[in-house]
Amino acid sequence: MASSSSLKPNFSSPLTSSPSPHSTQKPSSLLSFLHSTTSTPISLKLSSNPPHNNSHPRSKSFAVTNVVLKTDTSPETTSAPSNYSQDLGPPLTKPTILVSEKLGEKGLEVLREFGHVECLYDLSPDQLCSKISSCDALIVRSGTKVTRQVFEASNGRLKVVGRAGVGIDNVDLQAATEFGCLVVNAPTANTVAAAEHGIALLAAMARNVAQADASIKVGKWQRNKYVGVSLVGKTLAVMGFGKVGSEVARRAKGLGMNVIAHDPYAPADRARALGVELVSFDQAIGTADFISLHMPLTPATSKVFNDETFAKMKKGVRIINVARGGVIDEDALVKALDSGIVAQAALDVFTKEPPPKDSRLVQHENVTVTPHLGASTKEAQEGVAIEIAEAVVGALKGELSATAVNAPMVPPEVLSELSPYVALAEKLGRLAVQLVAGGSGIKSVKVVYKSARDPDDLDTRLLRAMITKGIIEPISSSFVNLVNADFTAKEKGLRISEERIVVDSSPEFPIDSIQVQISNVESKFASGISDNGDISIEGKVKYGTPHLTSVGSFAVDVSLEGNLILCRQVDQPGMIGQVGNILGEHNVNVSFMSVGRTVRRKKAIMAIGVDEKPDKEALKKIGEIPAIEEFVFLKL
Ligand SMILES: NC(=O)C1=CN([C@@H]2O[C@H](COP(=O)(O)OP(=O)(O)OC[C@H]3O[C@@H](n4cnc5c(N)ncnc54)[C@H](O)[C@@H]3O)[C@@H](O)[C@H]2O)C=CC1
Numbered sequence: 190m191a192s193s194s195s196l197k198p199n200f201s202s203p204l205t206s207s208p209s210p211h212s213t214q215k216p217s218s219l220l221s222f223l224h225s226t227t228s229t230p231i232s233l234k235l236s237s238n239p240p241h242n243n244s245h246p247r248s249k250s251f252a253v254t255n256v257v258l259k260t261d262t263s264p265e266t267t268s269a270p271s272n273y274s275q276d277l278g279p280p281l282t283k284p285t286i287l288v289s290e291k292l293g294e295k296g297l298e299v300l301r302e303f304g305h306v307e308c309l310y311d312l313s314p315d316q317l318c319s320k321i322s323s324c325d326a327l328i329v330r331s332g333t334k335v336t337r338q339v340f341e342a343s344n345g346r347l348k349v350v351g352r353a354g355v356g357i358d359n360v361d362l363q364a365a366t367e368f369g370c371l372v373v374n375a376p377t378a379n380t381v382a383a384a385e386h387g388i389a390l391l392a393a394m395a396r397n398v399a400q401a402d403a404s405i406k407v408g409k410w411q412r413n414k415y416v417g418v419s420l421v422g423k424t425l426a427v428m429g430f431g432k433v434g435s436e437v438a439r440r441a442k443g444l445g446m447n448v449i450a451h452d453p454y455a456p457a458d459r460a461r462a463l464g465v466e467l468v469s470f471d472q473a474i475g476t477a478d479f480i481s482l483h484m485p486l487t488p489a490t491s492k493v494f495n496d497e498t499f500a501k502m503k504k505g506v507r508i509i510n511v512a513r514g515g516v517i518d519e520d521a522l523v524k525a526l527d528s529g530i531v532a533q534a535a536l537d538v539f540t541k542e543p544p545p546k547d548s549r550l551v552q553h554e555n556v557t558v559t560p561h562l563g564a565s566t567k568e569a570q571e572g573v574a575i576e577i578a579e580a581v582v583g584a585l586k587g588e589l590s591a592t593a594v595n596a597p598m599v600p601p602e603v604l605s606e607l608s609p610y611v612a613l614a615e616k617l618g619r620l621a622v623q624l625v626a627g628g629s630g631i632k633s634v635k636v637v638y639k640s641a642r643d644p645d646d647l648d649t650r651l652l653r654a655m656i657t658k659g660i661i662e663p664i665s666s667s668f669v670n671l672v673n674a675d676f677t678a679k680e681k682g683l684r685i686s687e688e689r690i691v692v693d694s695s696p697e698f699p700i701d702s703i704q705v706q707i708s709n710v711e712s713k714f715a716s717g718i719s720d721n722g723d724i725s726i727e728g729k730v731k732y733g734t735p736h737l738t739s740v741g742s743f744a745v746d747v748s749l750e751g752n753l754i755l756c757r758q759v760d761q762p763g764m765i766g767q768v769g770n771i772l773g774e775h776n777v778n779v780s781f782m783s784v785g786r787t788v789r790r791k792k793a794i795m796a797i798g799v800d801e802k803p804d805k806e807a808l809k810k811i812g813e814i815p816a817i818e819e820f821v822f823l824k825l
């Protein structure tokens with residue numbers, strides 16, 4: 190018989206009954222994109238921050254941090270209005286942005302225009318943890334460790350971490366992703382500064398500038414002791430041919446050096462254009478007179494310069510490190526310096542910063558050191574500050590970030606094309622999950638995209654995230670955004686597989702239809718089960734609006750706006766009128782109606798779009814219509 194009771198199916202994961210501690214609070218955040226369950230139109234905002242002080246080409250991709258909906262104000266349809274969304278009217282309160290390390294004044298100005306800015310430097314880990322629960326964004330440089338504890342302590346409030354620089358090895362990215370917190374960096378503004386510092390160290394080391402300076406200041410005049418080596422004609426191996434590495438290479442070529450590079454991911458044409466040969470790791474370290482390090486610190490690069498690799502180097506090699514201390518095993522470097530394998534080292538970065546005062550490495554007479562100054566030029570700091578301030582403000586506003594570190598980049602043209610499908614995807618997820626009978630565990634969801642385009646031409650990550658959001662949010666306390674969608678699904682034991690079917694429709698549109706299937710579950714609405722036993726619903730975008738086009742094996746056609754009543758009834762005259770009358774009597778406005786049937790005068794499905802939720806009395810009356818075999822009310 191008809192039913193419309195509340196729907197609360199379980200995920201099969203043991204985490205279901207007690208949601209993960211970090212997902213208990215649904216932030217009223219812009220970053221929880223499409224947090225509202227409601228209406229069109231969607232407003233997708235793009236931002237492309239122009240690079241400052243940089244000549245390196247930037248990728249033109251954007252990460253979707255948030256898709257802000259122009260929300261309906263009805264409490265039925267709006268779940269978590271933001272209090273500072275531009276799309277939701279004038280801000281009520283400003284977001285709080287904590288700046289934990291010195292940031293250029295121009296960047297602070299950008300931040301102050303948008304939020305309440307607190308500059309608190311030299312916080313201890315405990316102080317940071319206790320402060321963070323009142324902050325929406327945190328801006329750091331390399332000196333602040335943004336650990337899992339920081340995300341835990343934020344209680345879901347922290348939405349963006351901005352790294353005012355390149356290296357994000359001081360941010361626990363996995364934890365950030367799990368907590369749905371976006372991490373953005375400022376990857377371009379200090380490139381030139383770091384490259385120039387690398388060259389400065391290279392030249393200073395080769396000519397013993399620091400040692401000679403120290404010697405003369407204690408009253409000595411040691412011209413014979415500080416005879417240097419020439420750079421011209423020497424081979425420099427650039428390890429990590431990215432932004433800084435290629436700028437170092439360009440400058441070293443200008444000094445008459447022979448430059449080779451090792452970078453497993455660098456495009457050969459970029460190297461070729463600079464006259465640099467890309468070689469293997471062993472070839473690079475085995476032939477170079479100078480080795481300059483420019484790779485990020487990752488598990489793969491951690492201590493990649495160690496006893497074994499130092500042993501493969503040319504005796505008397507000179508090493509420059511402006512990347513990260515952790516790529517070198519510092520004890521091994523001391524040994525290599527003592528044995529003469531490494532003649533000299535010039536280091537701007539250390540495993541532990543600041544290094545211990547009695548560090549043998551720092552004190553070594555053949556080592557030149559600077560206190561992590563690579564990015565420290567006036568120009569770079571101003572550029573970095575503006576770059577990160579714009580990125581953080583943009584992310585807080587819900588714009589797309591070009592510098593997101595832990596969210597997929599979606600090119601803007603792909604995004605604007607996908608925007609109506611984004612709304613469709615979430616609504617299909619929401620509908621499908623509401624058809625699941627309480628008590629059923631959802632394990633497996635299959636999404637089938639039909640498209641005229643080649644499968645490689647269709648980026649579905651955003652759609653998958655939205656379907657995940659649609660499925661998870663109505664039945665749990667988790668919030669889902671593009672940052673954490675895959676993680677949250679996995680955490681809840683939900684396997685989402687995707688299939689793309691090429692169909693003969695217009696390739697002008699990216700997608701013909703999206704079908705969401707939930708396997709091995711019972712349904713509240715038996716007709717929602719397709720012939721293969723799965724709950725199955727399909728939708729299309731028509732005239733720019735999401736439409737439901739099939740439920741189970743029934744074809745329907747109803748715009749996915751407001752709410753929906755699905756009824757299965759005997760196919761006989763007068764049914765639309767009877768249901769319509771009841772809704773009219775109870776002041777429920779019907780926006781759409783569509784009837785689909787299998788066999789004439791046998792079984793039909795009626796999909797009715799309603800603006801308001803019918804009251805219990807109205808639902809009861811619908812259920813009492815004799816020809817109605819089952820029905821369900823679904824919130825979109
Ligand atoms: N000392 C300082 O103040 C500064 C330090 N840096 C550091 O310099 C490094 C490079 O920065 P960018 O050039 O801006 O980054 P980037 O991302 O443009 O370049 C890094 C390059 O390293 C390559 N790479 C990754 N794994 C590698 C491996 N196993 N072997 C060789 N190459 C590998 C990547 O393919 C990439 O091309 C980063 O660690 C960054 O944190 C950057 C700016 C200032």
Ligand SMILES: O=C(O)C(=O)COP(=O)(O)O
Pocket residue numbers: 330331332353354355356357379561562563564565
């Ligand atoms: O950008 C980077 O990776 C840097 O190492 C610069 O660090 P800083 O911002 O000067 O602490």
